[in-house]
Amino acid sequence: MTAPLRHPSFLELDRAALGLRSPSLEQHLQACSECVAYLGRVTQAEPVPAWARALGTDTRAGRSPGRKRWG
């Protein structure tokens, strides 16, 4: 009998989406279509909406120079 699949937490999946993957998570992903689908959703590129684009101009003055490093 196969043991029920125990999913990783969403925190672990979100870390994986940002590039941090443990060997055990890799192994889980090979067998779990739900978690693979979730990762697909959170890593899918999508257009930046107007409210977010506005941040590039609205808040630039309020941010410290040299603090713009995003991964």
Add this chain to the structure above:
Amino acid sequence: MDTDLQSAYVRYFPLIREKCRRMLGDSDEAQDVAQETFIRLWKAGLQTSDPRQATAWIYRTSTNLAVDRLRQRRSAPTRAGDALTADVPGGPPADATLQLRQELEAYARHLPADALEAALMNRLDGLTQQEVADVLQVSERTVRRLLQKLDAQVEHLRRTLGL
């Protein structure tokens, strides 16, 4: 457009949105909280490429904002049709998720914010108590105590208020 902003949005917003939907259902309120979380993240200039730090910040901030919303609500809890209905990895089955969220919504105003934050992460996001402790920057023992206290209070509310 600022490429930094674009890369931040592409990298972080989808997972922020998913997190907010788990807490608040697929609602306008979830979208509002997701946007507010991203705006705060951008304004804070989160200076890290470390996924652990970035996710911890996102979980703390979005959960804190969601708890504020839940505690401010004056209306009835989200209708079942608006709530999460699919089984999700990392968390309990859909029916149990829905029941948990409805209960937390119904009683949120009567429950302490820190316990609600721990419960959302542990019960809806499927974080272990150690993971919750890491995100909230408290001890695992504190998380365990918060959850025990919350369970006792929910049980009391069930008896006195019903759902």
